[in-house]
Amino acid sequence: MHIDLPKDVKIIIGTLENAGFEAYAVGGCVRDFILGRVPKDWDITTSAKPLEVKSLFRRTVDTGLKHGTITVLLGKEAYEVTTYRIDGTYEDSRHPSSVTFTPNLSEDLRRRDFTINAMAYNDREGLVDDFSGMEDIRLGIIRAVGNPEERFHEDALRILRAFRFAAQLGFRIEEETEKAARDLRETLGNISAERIRDEFTKLLLSPHPETLRSLYQCGISAVILPEFDRCMETDQKNPHHAYSVGEHTIRAIQNIREIDVAGESPENREAYGTIPSESEEDRKRFRYLRLAMLFHDMGKPACLTTDDEGIDHFYRHPDLSERMARTILKERLKEDNKTVDVVCSLVRYHDLKPKLDPGNIRKQISKIGKELFPLLFQVQRADILAQSDYQREEKLQYQDRFEEIYRQILEEGDCVSMQELAINGNDLIRDLNLKGGKEVGRILNELLDMVLGDPSLNERGFLLSKAQEMCGSADRKEEGS
Ligand code: ATP
Ligand code: MG
Numbered sequence: 169m170h171i172d173l174p175k176d177v178k179i180i181i182g183t184l185e186n187a188g189f190e191a192y193a194v195g196g197c198v199r200d201f202i203l204g205r206v207p208k209d210w211d212i213t214t215s216a217k218p219l220e221v222k223s224l225f226r227r228t229v230d231t232g233l234k235h236g237t238i239t240v241l242l243g244k245e246a247y248e249v250t251t252y253r254i255d256g257t258y259e260d261s262r263h264p265s266s267v268t269f270t271p272n273l274s275e276d277l278r279r280r281d282f283t284i285n286a287m288a289y290n291d292r293e294g295l296v297d298d299f300s301g302m303e304d305i306r307l308g309i310i311r312a313v314g315n316p317e318e319r320f321h322e323d324a325l326r327i328l329r330a331f332r333f334a335a336q337l338g339f340r341i342e343e344e345t346e347k348a349a350r351d352l353r354e355t356l357g358n359i360s361a362e363r364i365r366d367e368f369t370k371l372l373l374s375p376h377p378e379t380l381r382s383l384y385q386c387g388i389s390a391v392i393l394p395e396f397d398r399c400m401e402t403d404q405k406n407p408h409h410a411y412s413v414g415e416h417t418i419r420a421i422q423n424i425r426e427i428d429v430a431g432e433s434p435e436n437r438e439a440y441g442t443i444p445s446e447s448e449e450d451r452k453r454f455r456y457l458r459l460a461m462l463f464h465d466m467g468k469p470a471c472l473t474t475d476d477e478g479i480d481h482f483y484r485h486p487d488l489s490e491r492m493a494r495t496i497l498k499e500r501l502k503e504d505n506k507t508v509d510v511v512c513s514l515v516r517y518h519d520l521k522p523k524l525d526p527g528n529i530r531k532q533i534s535k536i537g538k539e540l541f542p543l544l545f546q547v548q549r550a551d552i553l554a555q556s557d558y559q560r561e562e563k564l565q566y567q568d569r570f571e572e573i574y575r576q577i578l579e580e581g582d583c584v585s586m587q588e589l590a591i592n593g594n595d596l597i598r599d600l601n602l603k604g605g606k607e608v609g610r611i612l613n614e615l616l617d618m619v620l621g622d623p624s625l626n627e628r629g630f631l632l633s634k635a636q637e638m639c640g641s642a643d644r645k646e647e648g649s
Contacts (some may be wrong), residue, residue, distance in 0.1 A: 169295040169302070171201050176242045177210045180249065181290050183224050189216040190273060191249075192288035192296065199284045202305055203337070212240075212249045213288060215271050221249050235267050252276035257322055264323075274298050281319065281326045282333065283311045308339045316348035324355035327388065328367040335371040335379035350386045357391050364392055365501045372458050377421045384414065395492060396462075398469040405480045410556035413468045420461040423550035424454065453543060456507065460514035460547050463493035490516040513540055518547050521566070526582075529573050530620040533584040545571050582623035586616055590628045591635070599632055600639050611638050 173181070177193055184191035191214040197207035214221065218238050222228050227241040236251035254275055256266035270276065273288060273296060280286040283301040295302070299313050310330050312319045320327050327349045330341050341349065356364070371379055380396065383389040389396045400414030409416060467488025473481050493515045497503040503511075513536065522532045533541065545567070552563045583589055593608045602608050615634060619626045 171289045176245055180212055184214050184216055187224055189214055192290045194288040195285050198287045198289050213276055215252055217251055255279045280313055283313055286313050309342045310334050310339050311342040312345045316345040320348050320352045325359050325363050327356055331379050331383055332367045332371045335374035335376040338376055353388045353391050361500055378418050380418055395466050402469040407558045408555050413465050416554050417465055419554035420550045423553050424457040424461055456510045457546055459511045463489055463515045464518045466492045486516050486519050514547050524569050526573055527621045530584050538584055541574055583619050583626045589616055590626050591631045611635050
């Protein structure tokens with residue numbers, strides 16, 4: 169096995185070796201290279217102690233000095249160089265509470281989570297694969313290094329990591345490893361929200377988000393996202409649906425496919441059959457969409473009613489789904505405000521089906537904001553395609569028309585917001601001698617309503633005279649009362 173190490177990595181390994189130490193590329197980068205993916209970052213493991221590493225390189229950062237990690241900066245790139253170590257138990261988000269350095273590479277590989285993540289490589293020794301990681305890559309298996317129960321006891325996050333890697337790589341979890349994950353699932357309750365979030369999001373954004381089903385079957389979602397279990401347990405006796413809420417949710421998530429963060433380069437596309445996301449912006453949008461699909465129907469179980477014909481209904485579930493999404497995103501997943509806002513709006517409006525006339529759609533656009541619509545359309549299509557076949561053609565035709573009207577409105581440059589109105593509050597205050605505040609707001613809103621109905625009225629002179637009239641009528645009303 170030959171790995172084509174990047175120049176910087178060769179320099180770092182060479183520098184450490186020339187000083188009499190051992191050094192290897194290790195973990196995720198070795199695994200990814202073997203899989204034909206382009207590694208995100210190259211981590212290096214070495215027999216040198218942190219201070220020895222520091223003394224050998226000009227620019228370094230003490231990333232985790234106590235835990236043995238020094239970041240070496242070469243040009244614009246950063247590389248984590250970590251001393252061979254044996255871990256104590258894990259307490260915080262990134263590091264075990266205590267570590268012991270060791271001169272022995274094999275000891276360092278033994279503390280790693282899965283066999284596919286426990287291989288090291290340098291040009292001198294070739295591949296060091298003490299735990300048959302190569303074989304497990306060939307078989308497509310996630311297998312704990314050593315005794316899985318012990319390994320999950322040391323750090324329960326590894327339970328979730330097993331499913332995350334399975335979802336990213338399309339691998340299955342080896343039997344003993346899965347049994348231990350099942351048996352110890354409750355211990356995931358002791359893991360910090362941030363660590364869970366990072367692994368769970370990677371799973372959700374992976375090429376195999378249907379791994380959520382395995383999380384449910386193994387009782388793991390019951391610990392980290394019990395709301396999802398309720399969805400899996402809620403049938404939908406309704407002609408529009410063919411699956412439980414949870415199964416529908418899984419399919420809706422799978423239908424968001426355009427971009428795939430697992431593939432960040434053309435090489436990855438080949439290895440994974442996924443389309444690499446074009447930009448940071450695309451990756452964010454992909455993330456919003458997958459999260460929105462996860463939450464869009466989460467309110468359904470609590471909204472279930474069954475009518476006299478035995479048909480299930482879920483009236484007003486988008487509102488409840490939105491509230492649940494907000495709480496979970498903020499408090500459990502600790503997402504940033506922008507993510508919470510976008511995802512919650514998508515959840516809230518996912519069932520929006522406006523009457524298809526341009527005036528009405530302009531009103532919806534002004535209410536919701538035009539930026540959201542391209543994402544909302546993707547949510548709605550993913551949703552439709554995860555329902556039963558019943559009326560699917562009609563639903564898709566409606567969707568085409570809705571999107572077409574939206575596009576036309578934007579192409580025409582129609583006014584769809586207060587900002588695009590041909591006059592603003594200052595104009596009113598200046599020309600009509602209004603004091604500002606409430607009255608100005610009322611008039612602007614009325615004018616906007618008018619313009620949304622007929623965009624050709626968005627003309628300065630006309631709007632000012634209209635405002636004058638409105639002002640007068642308000643005065644008269646006040647006088648009369
Ligand atoms: P990714 O490509 O998502 O970064 P990765 O394999 O590099 O995947 P990291 O979380 O970056 O995963 O960890 C780097 C390496 O450190 C892993 O490959 C594994 O060898 C080891 N490792 C990370 N977290 C743990 C853990 N909780 N328990 C044991 N080993 C771990
Ligand atoms: Mg990594």
